[in-house]
Amino acid sequence: MSKESESGLLRLNASMPNGSKKRYVKSKSSKKKDLAPTPTKKTEAIPAQVKPPEYDVDYAQSVVFKPNTGPQTQYLASSEREVLYGGAAGGGKSYATLADPLRNLNNKDFSGLLVRHTTEELRELIQKSQELYPKAIPNIKWSERKSQWITPRGGTLWMSYLDRDTDVMRYQGQAFNYVAFDELTQWNSPYSWNYMRSRLRSANKDLGLYMRATTNPGGPGHSWVKKMFIDPAKPNTPFWATDIETSEVLKFPTGHSRAGEPLFKRRFIPASLFDNPYLAESGDYEAMLLSLPEHQRKQLLEGNWDVNEGAAFLSLTDKYM
Numbered sequence: 001m002s003k004e005s006e007s008g009l010l011r012l013n014a015s016m017p018n019g020s021k022k023r024y025v026k027s028k029s030s031k032k033k034d035l036a037p038t039p040t041k042k043t044e045a046i047p048a049q050v051k052p053p054e055y056d057v058d059y060a061q062s063v064v065f066k067p068n069t070g071p072q073t074q075y076l077a078s079s080e081r082e083v084l085y086g087g088a089a090g091g092g093k094s095y096a097t098l099a100d101p102l103r104n105l106n107n108k109d110f111s112g113l114l115v116r117h118t119t120e121e122l123r124e125l126i127q128k129s130q131e132l133y134p135k136a137i138p139n140i141k142w143s144e145r146k147s148q149w150i151t152p153r154g155g156t157l158w159m160s161y162l163d164r165d166t167d168v169m170r171y172q173g174q175a176f177n178y179v180a181f182d183e184l185t186q187w188n189s190p191y192s193w194n195y196m197r198s199r200l201r202s203a204n205k206d207l208g209l210y211m212r213a214t215t216n217p218g219g220p221g222h223s224w225v226k227k228m229f230i231d232p233a234k235p236n237t238p239f240w241a242t243d244i245e246t247s248e249v250l251k252f253p254t255g256h257s258r259a260g261e262p263l264f265k266r267r268f269i270p271a272s273l274f275d276n277p278y279l280a281e282s283g284d285y286e287a288m289l290l291s292l293p294e295h296q297r298k299q300l301l302e303g304n305w306d307v308n309e310g311a312a313f314l315s316l317t318d319k320y321m
């Protein structure tokens, strides 16, 4: 992108939403004044005001959000059907998951869902999206009633909570091309994650189908998340999805035209606090994590999956003593 259009876009973002409002009010009030026809002069002025500079979503995203090098970049570039970005607290996992849908959100066919386990946790994520999204997509609208972002071209992102297993019925009949769970180990069984996979479809092949999750080790779902994403392969290595009980690769069934072929790929991308200069540099957050009891420190600072709350001391004996 040329320097000129670059600065144009920066200005566009920097002036949102006030700049656009001002322009809109101006043209409206001038219309009111000139009810009598002197349209030719006005129509000359209007195109320059109402036609915004060509809008480049990829570029706008890169202006408002620059991924940290390393795992955050790998997470945003990952192409596997299901990806878990997990490990240390403060690595920039949730923030990256908010930025991820921005790439295609302004496509009319984009239909996304971002969930947290409870309403309180969701609130925090919505607040951050309200800081980020209007800078990346001018005129994007948040509907509190629907708990949904709606872009000028019609793409939508639903931000919701999923507390009990029965909550998934809310999404019966819905189709999403992007589904993300923030803090996946908050769900004590894989039921909701598996159900939402059944909602993953899109008529627009260009958008791809993605399920994304972030988490720290620990929490009620530690064990099933570990079996699904951590145990089958080395970190950062794509692998064919397995049945978490039998560890067998999931395949198309006998009689299917693709019988015996694996179904889809998964990948685990480990995060570390030190990947995120926004939190790591001052050292304050690290000091807080260092002050935690050993098993929590191992989970939240080191992103260690071999310690778990209940089994913490057992695992510690096995691994470290």
Ligand SMILES: Nc1ncnc2c1ncn2[C@@H]1O[C@H](COP(=O)(O)OP(=O)(O)O)[C@@H](O)[C@H]1O
Pocket: 065, 066, 067, 068, 072, 088, 089, 090, 091, 092, 093, 094, 095, 096, 214, 271, 276, 278, 279
């Ligand atoms: N690429 C980035 N650009 C700007 N700020 C970032 C970026 N990544 C992370 N941050 C900042 O770091 C903070 C912590 O990241 P967060 O995603 O909440 O961590 P995690 O979910 O891994 O615990 C965010 O609130 C945000 O302010």
Ligand SMILES: [Mg+2]
Pocket: 093, 094, 095, 214
């Ligand atoms: Mg987080």
